[in-house]
Amino acid sequence: MDLKEIEKKWQARWEKAKLHGFDRKSDAPKQYILEMFSYPSGAKLHVGHWYNYGPTDSYARFKRMQGYNVFQPMGFDAFGLPAENYAIKTGIHPKDSTEKNIATMENQLKAMGAMFDWSAEIKTCEEDYYRWTQWMFLKLFEKGLAYRKEAPVNWCPSCNTVLANEQVVEGRCERCSTVVVRKDLTQWFFKITEYAEELLSGLDGLDWPEKTKNMQRNWIGRSTGCEIEFATEQGEKFRVFTTRCDTVFGVTYVVLAPEHPLARKLTTPEQAEAVEAYIEYASKSNEIERLSSTREKTGVFTGSYAVNPVNGKRVPIWLADYVLASYGTGAVMAVPAHDERDYAFAMKYGLPIEKVIEKLGGETQLPFTEDGIMTGSLEFDGLVGEEARDAVATYISKLGKGGKKVNYRLRDWLVSRQRYWGAPIPVIHCPTCGIVPVPEESLPVKLPYDVEFRPDGKSPLAKCEKFMNTACPKCGGAAQRDPDTLDTFVCSSWYYLRYADPKNVRAPFEREAVDRLLPVDTYVGGAEHACMHLLYARFFTKALRDMGYLDFDEPFKRLVHQGVILGPDGNRMSKSHGNIVSPDDYVNEYGADAFRLYLMFGFSYTEGGPWNDDGIKAVARFLERVEKIVLKADEYRTKRDEPYGAAEKALDYARNFAIQRVTKDLEAFSFNTAVARLMEFVNALYKYDGLENKNASLMKAACKDLILLMGPFTPHFADELWEQTGGKGFVLEHKFPTEDPTALVLDEKEYAVQVNSKIVCKAMIPTSATNDEVQSLALSLPEVVEKTAGKSVKKCVVVPGRLVNLIVG
């Protein structure tokens, strides 16, 4: 059959029958199956899209055939840097190029034959969506979860914008790989740190890849320790954070980050010049230099001293950029004897080193950073590890100088971007009232079309007077809008909620609608979002829950990452490698069904791998084999007395085994083995068909099951065969076959027969045989007799249905 022709035909019929949408009236159990929505930066779908969406759609179809009311929406993550950068390069307005790309991609997605519910489509760059993105911002602001502050931020000099921590990879911009520099800017942040603890603990209950959960755990970076207050001789106080308060008696100096608020205050006149020079030096270094752990440590003495609260010792206060202003308190106590960094620093600057921990049963070599016995620590001497830290922390809190403290590595999420193509931040800056949120009823703050978006280091919107000049909603006086736009990750942090109620004009969604459809049952997308989108979306869900807009804790119950399809040369597909495989070429030649089926069969879904032409030919051949046998069986005439013997039993076994395993494999996203089971089933059909005297009814019934089993994998092909063999309605409307357990019970099974753990022969043994019977049967086999001659059986292990092992000697 001509797969391309039938695809068009069936797509039209499906659409006419409104076969694919979510049934909002049905009371069947729901399944919300979601693929990460598309980013329309390129004009066409690439292999990665197909790999994400094709197999997942097969899973969705499978669930639908199992009787679930499946919701599988699709949309476009349409705002963002790539579209804008493309615009800068070509002069084509991002709105125009994005809309054009979306139109193309919509057509291609439909050609894929996926059962997306297009009635729920979302485009984040449209007013009726970003209006509610802005609303989210206002709600977070009201709740104190959005705030503006001046802080050292990551600035990409090429993209001309600030970036979130999560978007800086090894000191470089995630998008363009330019080395990021630090700038002090006043920016909007979301207080994701408020949820650090729950974002961490919530991971335990999620059916997500362990690796992804661990990445989030590391990113959140919970660390338990102790805060300790040091007083300076000038009467200032500051706190340090340490995870090793059992070493506090070994403090020989303290270090503040160069950006620490007390840095200049504590500097003595004699040191002022050196300190100024150092602060200047530290502020100039970029992220890469600063983060490198191999870089030699630098620092400067402030000239001042602080007092160690536990022993009254006077220790010098230094500044050094190996202490980060943004973590803990921005200050640390230095114990060179028991910390590698402090040790290196002390060696370089000739600071004293004092050992206060002894290795248990061994010689203590400095720096000694493991747990050990406290020494030189007054009444704490002799305590070890956790117990020691507990005692010291308790003592410190009794002194009123601090106590136990939990810190997180996670920082607040910086959401302002000095870019054009995004949702404007709905805030007005009034000279008399200060920051005034745009009233809800005035949303959306529309993104103007006529804007000079070529970058010059300022927000493009700042140059658009029509946009900027407005009246203060509070006092009515002349005021200015915020010239920045929101990070695109804000748009994608709640889209899965909007799908549930996509046309709502009164609210982003009704609580009832999201509570019914969510959480997402299975979410499928790339692993690169582990610490960005997937973390932000969890934060949004929790914040919205606490504001009373929804009633669940986690947005995505189960998460699956598809692997990456590489170019035929084993490298990532890219223009520079010249190894891009175009799905269109293959779809045109073999059809969407064959292409999807190959993506499922040729790779381990979560692994991916290099593209290979031969595989798709093999899959096309398989479809031809299916068509041939099914149509042939359809011609057979059923008789009154059809044979039913061993051959029939074997075929029925193959059929039910396939049903059982395909069901299991699909559930587990193990598409390659599921297809392998289908192939085995087809091989069994051919084998049976080669016999003289056939049971036509059984053949027909088996082929009917085959078509239904194929339904999720190759939807057009299956419907065509279904129709050609007289089936009613669409395959999708039928129940996915369930296995008949009695057909899977065999009278006898092949055992591997071992003597002293080595395989001697195979033997068919009745399923009903007891272990003793299996043993004596095995002993009677000629091969066994030969190997055991003159020896006695010392032990016999029987694994029912599989193996018997005779230990003789």
Add this chain to the structure above:
RNA sequence: GCGGACGUGGCGGAAUAGGCAGACGCGUUGGACUUAGAAUCCAAUGGGCAACCGUGCAAGUUCAAGUCUUGUCGUCCGCACCA
């Protein structure tokens, strides 16, 4: 440096819960059909003439190890001065 994952035929990849390693497919070889090729069908296909040997390497636990334990080498990924 820290953390995690993975090393299986010529190739992509299978092997619940420790139980016949290599499912399924590609490729290869031989055969059938054909004037010929393509396509299709049938058969064989981890290595070795064999005894045997084989899941990166070396040990260990076990009647039995791709699977568990320890060490080691290699590849990939994540984090990386987080006190």
